[in-house]
Amino acid sequence: SKSNLHDRRKQVLEWLSEQQQEGFYFNGKLSLQDGRIIANRNVEADEVLMEIPRSAVLSVESDYEEGNTLCMLYNALVRELDLKGSSNYVVYLQQLKEEQASDINLPSLWSNTGQRLLELVSMTYPMNKITSVLEDYSHCIDGLQKEEKIKTDEVRDEFGIYNGEQHDNRAVEETPEEKTQKLNLALAVKHHIDRKLMVPLYDQLEHHHLNFNAKHQILKDKTVRIVAVRNIAAGEALFRPSMGCLEDCRDFAIANFIETFKNYGEVQNYPHLWTFGAGISLIYHGTYEGEKRSRPAAVGNIEWIEPPKYESQIALMAKEHSAQRIEYIEEVIPSRESVDEREWLQINKYCHGLMDVLNDIVVEGSKLDLISEEEEEYDSEDEDSEAEEDEEGDSDGDGEERDTADYLGAGISSEAREIASRLGNSKEDGYPWMVKGCDLSEDCTLDDIEDSRECGEEYEFDAYRNETEWVLMRSAYIAVVGPQKATLKLTYGSGIKVPFRVGHSPGRGRGVFATADIPKGTLVWQADFTATFTQGEQFRKFLSVLPDDMVCDLIMWCYTAVRTGGENVIDCDLDEGSLFNSYDELSEYNLGNQKVSFANSDLDSAFAMRDIQAGEEFITAYDEFDTEKYNSFGL
Numbered sequence: 001s002k003s004n005l006h007d008r009r010k011q012v013l014e015w016l017s018e019q020q021q022e023g024f025y026f027n028g029k030l031s032l033q034d035g036r037i038i039a040n041r042n043v044e045a046d047e048v049l050m051e052i053p054r055s056a057v058l059s060v061e062s063d064y065e066e067g068n069t070l071c072m073l074y075n076a077l078v079r080e081l082d083l084k085g086s087s088n089y090v091v092y093l094q095q096l097k098e099e100q101a102s103d104i105n106l107p108s109l110w111s112n113t114g115q116r117l118l119e120l121v122s123m124t125y126p127m128n129k130i131t132s133v134l135e136d137y138s139h140c141i142d143g144l145q146k147e148e149k150i151k152t153d154e155v156r157d158e159f160g161i162y163n164g165e166q167h168d169n170r171a172v173e174e175t176p177e178e179k180t181q182k183l184n185l186a187l188a189v190k191h192h193i194d195r196k197l198m199v200p201l202y203d204q205l206e207h208h209h210l211n212f213n214a215k216h217q218i219l220k221d222k223t224v225r226i227v228a229v230r231n232i233a234a235g236e237a238l239f240r241p242s243m244g245c246l247e248d249c250r251d252f253a254i255a256n257f258i259e260t261f262k263n264y265g266e267v268q269n270y271p272h273l274w275t276f277g278a279g280i281s282l283i284y285h286g287t288y289e290g291e292k293r294s295r296p297a298a299v300g301n302i303e304w305i306e307p308p309k310y311e312s313q314i315a316l317m318a319k320e321h322s323a324q325r326i327e328y329i330e331e332v333i334p335s336r337e338s339v340d341e342r343e344w345l346q347i348n349k350y351c352h353g354l355m356d357v358l359n360d361i362v363v364e365g366s367k368l369d370l371i372s373e374e375e376e377e378y379d380s381e382d383e384d385s386e387a388e389e390d391e392e393g394d395s396d397g398d399g400e401e402r403d404t405a406d407y408l409g410a411g412i413s414s415e416a417r418e419i420a421s422r423l424g425n426s427k428e429d430g431y432p433w434m435v436k437g438c439d440l441s442e443d444c445t446l447d448d449i450e451d452s453r454e455c456g457e458e459y460e461f462d463a464y465r466n467e468t469e470w471v472l473m474r475s476a477y478i479a480v481v482g483p484q485k486a487t488l489k490l491t492y493g494s495g496i497k498v499p500f501r502v503g504h505s506p507g508r509g510r511g512v513f514a515t516a517d518i519p520k521g522t523l524v525w526q527a528d529f530t531a532t533f534t535q536g537e538q539f540r541k542f543l544s545v546l547p548d549d550m551v552c553d554l555i556m557w558c559y560t561a562v563r564t565g566g567e568n569v570i571d572c573d574l575d576e577g578s579l580f581n582s583y584d585e586l587s588e589y590n591l592g593n594q595k596v597s598f599a600n601s602d603l604d605s606a607f608a609m610r611d612i613q614a615g616e617e618f619i620t621a622y623d624e625f626d627t628e629k630y631n632s633f634g635l
């Protein structure tokens with residue numbers, strides 16, 4: 001709790017204050033409040049905030065490559081821990097142990113499947129860049145125990161802390177508590193600011209990619225000095241940069257790349273800079289509402305740095321959003337059963353945290369006053385010269401088919417293209433957002449789209465869609481028609497109101513089955529997630545931002561219907577309602593609309609027309625609502 005946190009940090013501050021002789025300094029304008037360090041008065045840029053003397057800093061110096069110094073630091077900590085009460089760092093160690101205690105769930109102790117899934121969910125690219133997510137210290141522990149590889153005697157001890165002595169092999173077995181304590185320390189090492197130093201108080205400051213106000217310097221005598229990088233107003237908390245971003249993060253590649261976002265893989269309790277290949281960047285002031293809710297969720301608000309200007313940027317965003325996630329979903333979902341609950345929770349947390357942020361961006365972005373490339377092109381043609389209009393022979397201007405690369409136009413920098421092309425999913429043209437075939441042109445029919453997406457006869461994708469995928473489709477829909485016109489809200493969930501499972505229905509592909517007895521008259525499904533399109537163009541755009549297998553599924557699932565007012569629409573049920581099959585034998589038909597006759601009516605709720613037994617498939621009748629009028633949409 002907050003007060004525990006505060007008390008522990010206060011003890012560390014007191015412990016440090018005892019080391020004034022050794023050089024501890026704490027600027028009088030600062031104080032500890034609720035465990036955070038706050039400026040009570042204005043602080044000037046470059047002012048010294050704190051100095052943590054060498055005696056309080058735990059450190060190793062070595063010629064090893066970076067990765068190993070972390071192990072050494074960890075080893076140094078473990079040695080201190082083994083000294084128990086006689087360690088100089090006893091207060092600091094206590095704080096580290098307690099602050100990390102609830103966090104202990106190290107991926108390296110997970111099953112292989114769990115690790116693989118986390119890797120996939122974190123979407124780290126390229127895979128060898130996985131650091132912040134999977135890096136941990138169990139291998140250090142193994143190394144210690146097996147006296148392996150970690151050549152501790154080669155560690156130069158510049159601080160007089162680590163003397164290079166071989167660690168004893170612990171003839172005595174550790175208790176589970178001791179083991180846990182050590183793992184907790186490993187996490188503390190993971191969360192610190194510098195690969196070779198552990199700095200009390202400073203390491204525990206909240207960090208910020210962009211707007212941090214404090215950073216550290218190492219003085220000749222190894223004192224760690226913390227200085228203000230800009231003016232800090234009275235009332236502001238101190239923020240350090242994140243590791244790897246020690247100077248100005250605006251210039252630092254890591255902060256401006258989508259990798260930052262991916263490496264983070266979670267939404268933390270402070271604002272973050274996010275940059276997307278679509279040329280959108282923003283700060284997300286988010287909090288992660290972990291286990292408090294029925295499902296983990298991130299909530300936050302958006303401060304635009306480079307807001308989207310074009311509709312297509314949002315579309316690209318939605319696509320980036322989907323294409324990358326889809327890659328892992330096939331692997332993640334079927335493996336869900338085979339991973340431990342705690343592993344699954346963590347994987348799920350990463351997944352949902354990212355999804356929530358992306359969803360917010362898609363939704364907030366599409367509320368902005370966006371223009372389409374067509375409008376811009378039209379405007380600039382307008383400015384050119386009206387005389388040209390006279391020459392116009394064909395309505396398409398110069399008659400040349402527009403290069404697909406133009407579609408996203410000026411909204412996207414070459415750097416962004418470069419990043420996006422590295423994100424994989426690149427087809428022959430190298431750019432994942434390239435519109436395929438005739439996807440967006442006016443005379444493109446569903447058959448044409450199916451051809452270009454290779455749905456064809458051989459299309460046999462029948463994986464079960466999970467909630468993330470449904471949300472992807474929903475967000476793509478909102479991105480295309482805009483949140484005002486959208487007929488659904490972007491939330492998780494299903495329109496199916498009764499216990500069900502998705503399963504295989506012989507000869508029909510996927511189907512939905514009851515997992516409980518459902519009495520006659522029960523509301524089984526409601527059109528909570530039905531996306532309604534009123535124009536063929538919208539539907540084409542919607543499909544154009546989604547990956548092939550989803551497009552193929554949607555073409556199979558969506559249908560045309562007549563709204564109560566008589567208007568022709570295209571409806572897509574973006575939930576398991578799409579998987580209801582149609583009857584062959586009339587006796588199978590068990591799902592109908594009791595209240596309104598199906599004919600000439602949009603299907604907006606489905607009831608059990610008779611008692612349905614657990615295990616039975618829900619079966620409807622397509623011809624009751626599907627008007628098969630795609631041709632009236634030019635599709």
Ligand SMILES: C[S@@+](CC[C@H](N)C(=O)[O-])C[C@H]1O[C@@H](n2cnc3c(N)ncnc32)[C@H](O)[C@@H]1O
Pocket residue numbers: 462507508509510511556557578579580581582583584
């Ligand atoms: C709305 S989807 C239903 C879900 C579908 N089974 C799936 O796996 O995605 C409609 C498609 O399901 C299949 N289907 C539905 N009812 C069927 C039936 N009685 N016999 C054969 N196929 C059926 C057809 O391929 C149809 O195009």
